[in-house]
Amino acid sequence: MDMSGTFEKRLHKHMDELKWLYIELYNNYDMLAELIDEMRSFYEERDIDLKKRDELRERDGGKWYKSNDMLGMMLYIDNFAGNINGVSKKIDYIEKANVNYVHLMPFLDTTEGKSDGGYAVSDFRKVRKDLGTMEDLEKFTKLCHKKNINVCMDYVMNHTSEDHEWARRARTGDGEYMSRYYFVNNQEIINEYDRTVPEVFPTTAPGNFTFIPEIDHYVMTTFYPYQWDLNYKNPRVFNEMMYNFLYLANKGIDIMRIDAVPYIWKELGTTCRNLLQVHTIVRMMRMICEIVCPGVILLGEVVMEPEKVVPYFGYTGKPECHMLYNVTTMASTWNSIATRDIRLLKKQLDIVAGLPKEYIFLNYLRCHDDIGWGLDYETLGRYGMEQISHKRYLNDFFLGYAGGSNSRGELYNDDPVTMDARFCGTTASMCGIERALEEQNPWMLREGINMDLMLHAYMFMQSGIPVLYSGDEIGQLNDNDYKNDVHKAGDSRYIHRGKFDWDKAKNIDKKGTVEELLFDGLLKLEKIRKTEKAFVSQADMWTVDTGDNGCLCIGRYYAGDKIMGLFNFTEHEVTAWNIENDGEYRDLLTGKIVDTRKITLSPYGFYLLKKRDCA
Ligand code: GLC
Numbered sequence: 001m002d003m004s005g006t007f008e009k010r011l012h013k014h015m016d017e018l019k020w021l022y023i024e025l026y027n028n029y030d031m032l033a034e035l036i037d038e039m040r041s042f043y044e045e046r047d048i049d050l051k052k053r054d055e056l057r058e059r060d061g062g063k064w065y066k067s068n069d070m071l072g073m074m075l076y077i078d079n080f081a082g083n084i085n086g087v088s089k090k091i092d093y094i095e096k097a098n099v100n101y102v103h104l105m106p107f108l109d110t111t112e113g114k115s116d117g118g119y120a121v122s123d124f125r126k127v128r129k130d131l132g133t134m135e136d137l138e139k140f141t142k143l144c145h146k147k148n149i150n151v152c153m154d155y156v157m158n159h160t161s162e163d164h165e166w167a168r169r170a171r172t173g174d175g176e177y178m179s180r181y182y183f184v185n186n187q188e189i190i191n192e193y194d195r196t197v198p199e200v201f202p203t204t205a206p207g208n209f210t211f212i213p214e215i216d217h218y219v220m221t222t223f224y225p226y227q228w229d230l231n232y233k234n235p236r237v238f239n240e241m242m243y244n245f246l247y248l249a250n251k252g253i254d255i256m257r258i259d260a261v262p263y264i265w266k267e268l269g270t271t272c273r274n275l276l277q278v279h280t281i282v283r284m285m286r287m288i289c290e291i292v293c294p295g296v297i298l299l300g301e302v303v304m305e306p307e308k309v310v311p312y313f314g315y316t317g318k319p320e321c322h323m324l325y326n327v328t329t330m331a332s333t334w335n336s337i338a339t340r341d342i343r344l345l346k347k348q349l350d351i352v353a354g355l356p357k358e359y360i361f362l363n364y365l366r367c368h369d370d371i372g373w374g375l376d377y378e379t380l381g382r383y384g385m386e387q388i389s390h391k392r393y394l395n396d397f398f399l400g401y402a403g404g405s406n407s408r409g410e411l412y413n414d415d416p417v418t419m420d421a422r423f424c425g426t427t428a429s430m431c432g433i434e435r436a437l438e439e440q441n442p443w444m445l446r447e448g449i450n451m452d453l454m455l456h457a458y459m460f461m462q463s464g465i466p467v468l469y470s471g472d473e474i475g476q477l478n479d480n481d482y483k484n485d486v487h488k489a490g491d492s493r494y495i496h497r498g499k500f501d502w503d504k505a506k507n508i509d510k511k512g513t514v515e516e517l518l519f520d521g522l523l524k525l526e527k528i529r530k531t532e533k534a535f536v537s538q539a540d541m542w543t544v545d546t547g548d549n550g551c552l553c554i555g556r557y558y559a560g561d562k563i564m565g566l567f568n569f570t571e572h573e574v575t576a577w578n579i580e581n582d583g584e585y586r587d588l589l590t591g592k593i594v595d596t597r598k599i600t601l602s603p604y605g606f607y608l609l610k611k612r613d614c615a
Helices: 006-026 029-045 048-059 077-081 084-089 091-096 134-146 165-171 187-196 235-249 276-292 306-313 327-339 343-353 377-382 387-399 433-438 442-461 480-484 492-496 502-509 514-531
Strands: 072-075 101-104 123-127 150-156 159-161 209-212 217-220 227-229 255-259 297-300 323-325 360-364 410-415 420-424 465-469 540-544 551-558 561-568 574-577 585-587 598-601 606-611
Touching: 006 029, 006 235, 006 276, 029 235, 029 276, 048 134, 072 077, 077 084, 084 091, 084 101, 084 134, 101 255, 101 465, 123 134, 123 235, 134 150, 150 235, 159 165, 217 227, 235 255, 235 276, 255 276, 276 297, 276 306, 306 323, 306 327, 306 343, 327 343, 327 360, 327 387, 327 442, 343 377, 343 540, 343 551, 377 387, 387 410, 387 420, 410 492, 420 492, 433 442, 442 465, 442 514, 442 551, 442 561, 442 606, 480 492, 502 514, 551 574, 561 598, 598 606
Parallel strands: 072 101, 072 465, 101 150, 150 255, 255 297, 297 323, 323 360, 360 465
Antiparallel strands: 159 227, 209 217, 410 420, 540 551, 551 561, 561 606, 574 598, 585 606
């Protein structure tokens, strides 16, 4: 029972708007009443410690995720430590890496060989057998909370696996379940969709529909053919998916990554992305969280250009996601490495710096997916770079074929029709560390390590939360083993989803090894980020022209503290002229005083300069 009346108070606060949106979308009062009843039950079932956590977080107004000591790491449970209990046993390593937010990559039940890395869920209430059980998950989140670590998981809401119970029943022709997906038996309609809906996986899974012979119908499958798109026009789908969400939230999850969220509403004649109803649904999810489990926050996965990403934060007073990925900045970062030109990146950083400070971005260099070259080609055009040939250059560069590059990796969804391809590889391999080790070239190795550290230092300088991709902290290389696995060979994203190498991780204590240089280098940067107040999310952030297109300068200011970061994106020495003339600056890494009228940076070098008269 809700003796404190907390649930009712929160419900009261949001009820008007929730009802308005629900009825506008579904016009179904019975289903709304059912939703509220279920929400109440989930609240009642919620663990007392989680409720306390909710209340603390409600009171601190989101400070917990906005502070500058958040550092994330995303990892695959099996690659990292076999199963959930294995990850629990390795918690010391996670702590040693300074990480206080662990993203466990998809771990719910899925069918081997038809799992899309776990993004084809066959049961939202069951952990994949080889990874453990729901009890293990609960134990893990409890352990993390004791250690002040937050846990993030994926909520794959756009689709289910074809082996999900609903899909199985739909396959028998049961109308109740068919109505939970998008079934069509008319080729004309499919053609009409295909005219306006772009393909996500043009070569690995072309088309947007899959034929289901048992019932002589096609089902919409935006991603792989075994990932059936859910029909959110059906309120039963929305309600049930919210119950699954709350069930998982009650296992102690702090951050829900809502996967592929722009795709959840479909309309004939549109691109079936970012439709208004998507925002209604995300807004309702936000309110449902705030009523049942306000300690849980939403991380939206919107892999699109900035003007499409930002609306997912919602409006003042009507927020949607708490956090979003800074995807264009990530792609622009690698573009700067390939072109030795930071102009586009600088422009992108200025756009982000101009957004309200409550917008929290997740910054990253690499994640489990490919890098899509969704850059601002209008601006690049002004610098003389044309879209198709530039994309080709970027891919050739990172394949190690062009532009004096030492990078290694593979193309992803190389589409002969659009001439478009994306790129896969680990940070270390893209920085040239793999090639340097293979060729036993110490000079190339040093350059690769410097590039890798500079990129992390620059990432830490951005506003928001930095997230490491597990293995990057020790320079994990591309892993070609996936090519021997029939279920993975067709998907080059597995090249950067290799097993964590615990033997190499032992080297983090051995001076001068790649692992030690990177791990220790990152620790130093994390310490600066944690202790310097200019790194809080509310700080001002801006960029400065250095007079050299290869050298990026970012400033941060908060409550009297000022830090200027300088980053050399080239293999040459560069000089930054007159970045400041307001006093003396000291480098936070070496402690040396630096003359800001003329600063010379070594190849892929960087400085974090703090104004001297700061507190
Ligand atoms: C997201 C995931 C990606 C997956 C897709 C389909 O984009 O990051 O790995 O393939 O959703 O679920």
